[in-house]
Amino acid sequence: MEILIDTILLVLLMITGFSIVRMRSLLAATMLTSIYSLLSASLFVVLDAVDVALTEAAIGAGISTILLLATIALTTDREKPPQRTPMLPLIVVIITGMALIYGTLDMPHFGNPQAPVHLHVAPAYLHDTPGEIGIPNVVTSVLASYRGYDTLGELAVIFTAGAGVLTLLGYRTRGGNSMDPGIRKLLILRVIGKLFFPLILLFALYVQFHGDYGPGGGFQAGVIFATGFILYALAFGLGNAQRLIPHQLLRIMVAFGMLLYIGVGIESMLLGGKFLEYNVLADDPVSGQHLGIILIELGVGITVASVMLMIYYVFRSRQPEGDL
Amino acid sequence: METVIYILSWIFLLGGAIFLLVGAIGILRFPDFYTRLHAVSVCDTMGAGLVLAGLMLQGGFSLVTVKLLLIFYFMIFTGPTAVHALAQAALQGKLKPVVDEHEQQ
Amino acid sequence: MSPELTVLACVALPLLAPALITALHRWPNPRETATLLTSGCLFLLVYSLHDDVLRGSRPAIDLAEPLPGLKIGFEVEPLGMLFALLASFLWIVTSVYSIGYLRSHHEWRQTSYYSYFAVALGSAMGIAFAGNMFTLFVFYELLTLSTYPLVTHAGDDNAREGGRMYLGYLLGTSIILLLLALVWTWSLTGTLDFRAGGILEGVVTPGVAGILLVLYIFGIGKAAVMPFHLWLPAAMVAPTPVSALLHAVAVVKAGVFTVLKVVIYIFGIDFLANIPVTQWLMYVAAATILLAAIVALRQDNLKLRLAWSTISQLSYIVMCALLVTPLGIVGGGMHIVMHGFAKITLFFCAGAILTATHKTRISELNGIGRHMPWTMAAFTVGALSMIGIPPTAGFISKWYILLGAIETREAVAAGVIIMSTLLNAAYFLPIVYVAFFRTPNDTLESMPGHNTRDTDGEAPPLVVLALTVTAAGTLALFFLPDLPLDLMLQLSGGSP
Amino acid sequence: MSGLLGLYNYWIVIILMMTGFYAVIARPNLIKQIIGLFIFQTSVFILFISMANIEGGTAPIIKEGIRLYSNPLPHVLILTAIVVSLATTALGLALVVRIKEAYGTINEDNIHVQDEED
Amino acid sequence: MLISDLPVLQVVIPLAAAPVCLLLRNPRHAWACALIASWLVLAIALMLVQRVHAVGTLSYAIGAWVAPWGIEYRIDMAGALMVLVVAIIGALVMPFARRSIEHEILEKCTGLFYTCYLLCLCGLLGMVVTGDAFNLFVFLEISSLSSYVLISLGSRRRALTAAYQYLIMGTIGATFILIGVGLLYMMTGTLNMVDLSQRLPEVANTRTIMAAFAFVTVGVSIKLALFPLHQWLPNAYTDAPSVVSAFIAATATKVGVYVLLRFFFTVFGMQFSFDAMHVGEILMLLAVAGILIASLVAVFQDNVKRMLAYSSVAQIGYIILGISMASAAGVSAGMIHLFNHAMIKGALFLAIGCIFLRLGSAELRDMHGLARHMPWTMAAFVAGGLSLIGIPLTSGFISKWYLASAALSGGYWPLVVLILASSLIGLIYMWRVVEVAYFHVPGTMMHKVREAPAVMLIPTWLLIGINLYVGMDASLITDITRQGAEILIGEALQ
Amino acid sequence: MFIAISAVILVAIAIGLLRAFLGPTLYDRVLAANMSGTLTVLMVAVLGFMTGRPEFLDIALVYVLISFVSTIAVLRVCGTGCGASRDPEADSGEG
Structure with missing residues (x-):
């Protein structure tokens, strides 16, 4: 069937x-x-x-x-x-x-x-995850712990894309806070946008922190978060969105997420473990894993959200002024 | 009671399916963009609503229902908004509705 | 200084000289003094080794080992000693000549000229003293590269064209054929050391040895065996002193020297005698002698005629080597020296004529002997030596070559020697004849300005001095051939 | 032949992949190429996910009473690959925008013509 | 952090430095950050080589998850050599970069340039040391994406199309690798290379594995620009900023070759790759064609960077030729050439970078008489060129020598002649530059041209120095490559 | 039973696709795409029930959001800027 x-x-x-x-x-x-x-x-x-x-x-x-x-x-x-x-x-x-x-x-x-x-290989993941990591979503446990290094690489890829797009297209700040005439007409859209915007962010947070138990995690949450802001930008104009989250902040967040992830790895090394060995982060290995996974998922979420938003900003800010 | 809810849910689901099918046929068969908007609206509201309601009945009262409600809430807002925006854009883009069968030929 | 260090110094001195020469590039006189001093020191150093070698010692030193079994190292043996003596002595003379020549021509880039000259000499020393085939190959390539700027010194299209040909032939043959032979030899024997009696005997079949021999003989492009000889005429675009020293002595003699080394120390004479290919190659060399001589006959440009003559004479040495008899080897070694002196004299004369009268063609030389008696007298001595008429040095080497040919009952070789002697006479004597016995063309008198200041129309004194010295040397070697002969005899271990 | 039926969905995925691949290498329009790349990669993801599937299994989220889960590892790999594909798309599109600004066209043939003229 | 963490640290350091670079607003600071990171990487690489030499193959389980379940870093002798190559080039290019980049790239991009540079470095290092097939793909993408950006920063608009073309080709290649890895996984259930090599023999004669082999090979070949999949390379190298050309030319394709080696010998095993799939013959054919055709095309290029790019294609042919012989001698000859060519091409492209700084062009016609105005730069170029041709006492000679002797011992006669003959073609194209720079009368624009600054000359000459040193004493490098080749081949024989 | 529902939804999606392919105007395509989005959401929801794991409704939620935002994006980003009133398939414009 x-x-x-x-x-x-x-x-x-x-x-x-x-x-x-x-x-x-x-x-x-x-x-x-x-x-x-x-x-x-x-x-x-x-x-x-x-x-x-x-x-x-x-x-x-x-x-x-x-x-x-x-x-x-x-x-x-x-x-x-x-x-x-x-x-x-x-x-x-x-x-x-x-x-x-x-x-x-x-x-x-x-x-x-x-x-x-x-x-x-895979049966071991399914079998050991409850005992070693202590979370039900095996995909998250493999992603964040067993193959956490791949995920770091993945984050680096996204980071590269962000840096690359920024390098290629540059960034222009939108002047003025007036919305263009196109938006004025879309009153309904604005209302809906205002209504949905906080809901989307809330949902993003849910996806972020529910990732251990159900589908979701840093990447998905980051993208949803960015989608929320993109909706905001669509409804209220790029200029307003940029005032909400300025480009500089994005830049800092992009770097912060990456550094958070790497920091967790380094920290576990400093505590005597291997790189990204979360077991040493807390007294008890399982809670160490929990802590580690939450931290790196947070890093992933922050970087992905800010890179996505940054890429969107960069693309849209390339548009001639009148078209926005 | 269980059975009633069960049967009710299937009625909802089937009804929703019929509306969806009707809407789909509409979007294929209607002559122009503006008329097709109506067909889509049928899908978005009645079809989706009924199916979701049926599922809610199936799921019982739990987190599932909350999520389904949330989906329903989203759909009920986004569908018309999208269709409205689309219609407005089409109007702005000078798309003429087909007024008369003869004119079209 | 221990002999080992002396060997090292012999190679290093000319290679380091450019630093001094470049440093002095704003002051021409000290710069030329530096060149002269270096060349003088070099000769003394080389000469100081001579006694040791004659006494049978073989100073050796290893520097580095880039690859297992491949060493950069030096070892002095009689043949190398002979070549080093020749090259270092003639460098002094050529330096004197160069100073006169370049200054009267107001050549540009004199500093780089002297620098590259010194590097070229250093490479020649490296070749002479190389302790193994790899070292020899390294310096062989270095010699090619360092002489390339000298060949293209003029910097015009003509020079670049000649330079391309020069580089193409020499690097081409050395990389494709010689290097292949080296790699092969190395992979067969695991070494490239020069050993008395050769390193290949017992390791390879005659067939493979034959292929290797072909690769070696043709790979050593500097020996100018046909068909890889065309670079030599092309290189005549170089300034005359370059042609003189390099294309009469350093470069081409390095080529034939390498052939001798390969024959003696890589293959071993006895082993080679059993390979059929040897004889065929000897015929190729013989053919080169005759063909090049015939081409030389047809050249009107004096330097070109000399160049073709060089090709012909080089093949004498190759042929000697391939006679694979001790007497032949002696003859070949002697011919390196004798031909070196004679040919450099001839080139010096050609350069002197160019400097004094701006003439390059033989047909323009009518009666020039009256204007430049010294020069043309030296030319005559050189020409006689080339033909092999006593009392010039050329006679001695030809004598040994002939003996070698007769010893091995190579009628072809003997015939070729006699034929080519006739041809030599045919292309050199007419020059002497026109120079002294024809009445001068009026063009010579009407040459505008530049030359009239000189006494009797001779070239600058330094030039004349140099060519006189070499001509005298040509004569002297007839009467006192002991120095080279002793060395060669020690090598072949026999008596004349 | 019945054995081969177990492979049909791989074949469809391969056809999908080749559709995208064709768009990449045959279409001169740069955006179309990026879209083709996107389809190509997405189809590869489907291939991976198909192989993770297990008959009668369910999503790899551990739950009481369920014994058979599909293989989580390809899922993880594909999560990464999706992100990589997005990164490639974003960069490619940024380049397309720049090319449009520099050449005034996003047709590969026209660009080549202009490059020849340089 | 202990000495045992070195394998992962050398990848993590540039990765951590990249976001820091992004945060630094002053380009000078970003440069300093990148400089420190790259020199740290070099230091670690040297320590790694020493350690591998002392204790043998290093293995590092990331996250302390053991091999088939977690990701493993694995460094053997060959890997250590590759790390060293990348690290040397990465470190030497950095001091050079500042002046060159200031000249060639818009100021607002410079900070981002260093970010991308560090990411590229990190990606390449990650590809070398990883022991996991999928992790390889991830790091491949990091290095590729950042190199697309780096290439697109070239001053001409063609840089954009070059980068785009590379992006398309590169992504196709990466996707092929992904498909191949997927098929391998499908048949074995594992991604770890060592584990794969143990499980593959059971299923080696299935058609799936053959397809996987084909896809991996083609995908990696695109990355390493194996003829005829090299089309992206000449454009990319020509139009990229000089520093990027030097860095990528010296490292990216080499790492690609190394990955190919890993797959052929470690993962699939020599028996499967060469006996069952006959990849040796195919590669040999392609290598020969690549050497000849690319060399000939190089002769007719008027842009020196493009000429060097085609020469790179030819030189990759040499490396592949060595590998295709499938003998310890051949593989080690290929690896020697891999090292030497990285140093040679790095030096040559850096020299061109110096010229570009002063001349604003890499066209041959603008270089008339350049040698008198930039003697040191041109001397470096000539030295590099001689090495490329394979003149004795340069590193190029060593590699040609080994290649030729490997071909001889393998009985590949015509190859020896080809190897030697094609170096003559190298002579022709290098000599065109030499003639123009040394023997042509300088143009009127030349007067303003000065010698390049010392910060750029010193890295160039350091690379030349490595070349000459290897030419004088190759024992170190031949030792390493021999060990590396033996490990590769030995693993295959087990 | 769920099968039947999903089959109906799939058929509807297919019809929507057909409309998206046929056009004739951009708006038709957007409309069809939007409808397909909605239908997909419903299908995912139904599938969740069919496989007995209704917690996957999260996905459906994401779909709703995404399809809404994309529809808006089409209209806002390209609605007026791209000369949408003309149908590109109809005239033989150039790239």
Whole structure:
């Protein structure tokens, strides 16, 4: 039954994918990309990957789409019709696809409980997490503790993206607090924005701190947090949003989150453990793990939220004044 | 009582599904953008509302219900807001509604 | 100073001299004095080793070992001693000559000229004293690179063109063929040391040895065996002193010296005698002798004729080496010295003519002997030596070569020697003839201005001094050949 | 053939991947390429998540009474990969904006033409 | 913090310095921060090499979670050498960077430049030391993303397209690696490289593993610019700021090669890679084609940076050629060349950076008679060039020598000739520069040109010095690479 | 039963997709996308019940937010700035 839904979703994804490639309107393609992302997120839910689904929805359907839109606003929304169908890419794609399909022939079948992935390493995570880490969400325990170093790397990637976008596009502060005429007309939007803004932030906090028990964690929370501010910026104008959270503050927060994460690692080293060994952070290993995970998730949340918001600011502040 | 709630929930769910389907057909079949807005509104309010209500009945009174309520709350606000904003943007973008069948041809 | 340190000093002194020369670059006189002093010291140092070597000692010193089995080290043996003596002595003379030549030509970049010259000499010393093939290769390449700026000294398109050819041929052959041979030898034997009797015997089959020999002989591009000889005429764009010292002595002799070293110390004469390829290569060398001589006949440009003659004469030495008999080796070694003196004299003369009259073509030299008697007298001595007529040095080396050829019953070699002697006569004697016995063209009289200040139209005194010395040396070596001969005999272990 | 049926969803995922890959390498429009990259990467994520799935399993959040959970490790990896993909997208789009400002176009062919003229 | 924490510290230090750099508003301070971090990394790298030499392979379990469950850092001799390469270049480039960057990059970007630089350094180091296939991907992305930014900072607008092209190619490569790692995981259930190598033989003859192998190889090959996947490289190196060209040219592709080595020998095992998949033959073919074609293309370039970039493609061919022989001698020759080429290219690009500072151009036609105005810079360039060609007593000679002898002992005859002949092509393109700089009459614009400042010359000459030192005494480096190669090959034989 | 509901939702999503693909105006596409968002939320909610783990409603909540914000973003960011009144698919503009 799940298989059925899974199949239908895959087919829908395929249709969406083909449409995206064919679309010559970039805006439409972006919309479809957003749908693609949502659909794949639904697929993740079907496949029991709830944390991933949450992240994919927030990042793929949310932030990526918004960034694409901002880029289209700064460039153009139309794609020149291709002059010819290039053969070489087609051949490359077919060869690659064939290689992959060839590779699938010896794969363990979908959902097979005897597949190697279910027999090695992972069972230990499932088995040991309650005892060693003491939280129910195994994804969080693997993410934050067993493979916490990957997560640090991931944070560094996001940090790099933030620094990179800032380097590339620079940052311009919006002068004036007047809202542009477009916004004045959208009274409803403003009301809704005002209504939702605190709710979203609250929800972000929930996702942040509930990550140990259910789907969620620093990344998702950070993105939702940023989404809240983006909504604010959409409803009240970039200038007002920038007054709410100024760029300098963002910059400090970006660095702070990173340093918090690394600091936890260094601290555990100073206390005689290995890098990122949370056990030594408190008297009892499990509460040490708890403390460590909360701290690093906080670091992740802060950095991700501020990087996302910073990237959005940077993109939008590139827009000519009148269009905001 | 249990059974009543159970049956009620399924009625809600089925009703919601029908509204969703109707709305979906509407968005496909209606002639122009403005009419399609109506179809979507059906989905957003009646369809979504009924389905969520059915689920609430299924879940009983717990954190689940709170979350479903929250979703419902969000939907009830965001749906119309989005549709409104969309309509306004379309108007601003000089999109003409199709007034008459003959005119269209 | 211990002999080991002396060896080191011999190599280091000219390599360090550029620092002094560059430091003095604003003051021409002290700068040239520095060059002269260095060359003088160098010769004395080299000479001081001579007795030891004759007594049979082999001063050796190792500096570094970049790769296992590959050492940078020096060892003096008779052949190297001979080459070092020749090069260091002629450097003094050439320095004197250069001063006169460059100043009268108002050449630019004289400082760098002297600097690179010193480096080139240092490289030549390194080649001469190299204790193993790797060291030799290093200095061989260094010599190429340090002479490149000298070849392109003029800096015009012509010079760059010549320079490219020079570098292309020499680096090309050395990297592709010689280096390949070295790597191969190393991977077969694990060493590149020079050892009496060779290092390859018993390790390789004659077939492989044959391929290796081909790689070595052609890889040593400086020996200018056809078909890798074209760089030599191309390098004639260099200033004359450069052509004189480098392309008559240091560079080309380094080439044939390397051939001799390889034949004696890498392959071993006895081993080589059993390889069929040796004979074929000897024929190639023989062909080069004749072909180059024929080409030389057709050259009107004096320096080019000399260059082609050099190609021909170099192959004498290669051929000697490939006769693989002790007498041949002696002949080859002797020919390095004898040809060095004679050819440098000839180049000096060509340069003197250029300086004095701005003439480069033989057809313009009618009657020049009357204006430049000293120069042309020296030229005659050089030419006779090239032909091998007593009482000039060339006779002695040819004699040994001929003996070697007869000993091995190589009729071809003997025939080639006789043929080429005739050809030598055919391309050198006409120059002597026109210089002394033709009436001068009127162009010579009407040459505007620059030359009339000189007495009798001779070149600057320093130039004349230098060429006189080498011409005298050519004669002297006929009467006193003991010094080189003793060394060579010690090497071959036999008696004449 | 029944054995092969267990692989069909991998095949669809591969088709999805190749769709995105094709858009990246065949389309001259830079934004389209970024979108293609996005689809390509998202499809790879689906591949990973598919392999984590276990028949009859449920999400890896430990709960009383549930014995079979899907594999949490690919989920963790993909969380990271999603973030990486976002970072790439953001940087790529920033570059696109700059390219548009510098060249006035975001069509690769036109850009090449302008580069040739430089 | 103890000496045992060194493996992780050297990655964490630049990672921690990056946000600090972001916070510092004064570019000078940011520079100082980056400088300190990079020199600390160098110090740690030296200690690491020494430690690995003393006690053998180091293993560090991050978070104290043991290997297949946690992420492991693993440094053997080859890894230590790579760390050293990256650290040397990273540290030497920094003092050079300040003047060069002030000249080439807008002031408001300089602080961010150092941030990205540190991230790139961190990413590269992380890739080298990690023992976990997925962690490798993460750090690969850190280094890649930051290098896209660094490249895009070049002064011409082409830098943007170059960076974009690199981004697309690089991301495709990274995604391929991700697919490959995914397939490997699918068949074995583990991500740890050592664990993988133990579990792979059981499933080695499945088609899935073959596909995984192909994807990893292609993905890494894009990163290391293996011919014909090198298209991003010439543009990127040409248009990036000089410092970035030097840093990336000397390190990024080398780390890519190292990753390839890791996968071939440690993860898949020599038997699978070379006997079953015949990757040796394929790589050899590509390497040969790359050496010849890229060298020839380099000859016709008028921009010196672009010329050096193509030469890099060719030189990567040499390294791959060594590896493709699949013998201890070959691999160690490849690694020697890897080290030497990093030093050579670093020095050459730094020299070009000096020239760019004074001349504002890297075009050959602007360099007429340059040697008289910038004698030290040009001397460094010539020395580097000679090393690139492989003249004796330079490091280039050592690597050519080893490559040639490895090819000989493997019986690859034509390769020896090719290796030697192609260094002649190197001679041609290097000599074009030498001729122009030394033997052409300076143009009128030349009068204003002065020698580069000492802070830039000294790093350049230090790198040249390393080259010359290795040329004189290669025993240290050959020792290290031999050990490294033996470990790699030995592991494969177990 | 939940299966039937999800199937209906999936069908509705497919229809929405069709509209998004057909256009003809940008607004139609946005509308369709918005509807698909709503439907996805419902599907996730239903799925949560179907798999017996309704606590995953968090995801549905995020979806609501995201789809709302994206819709607004399309209109605010590109609504007037991108010449949306013309349909790009219809005319052969250039990139």
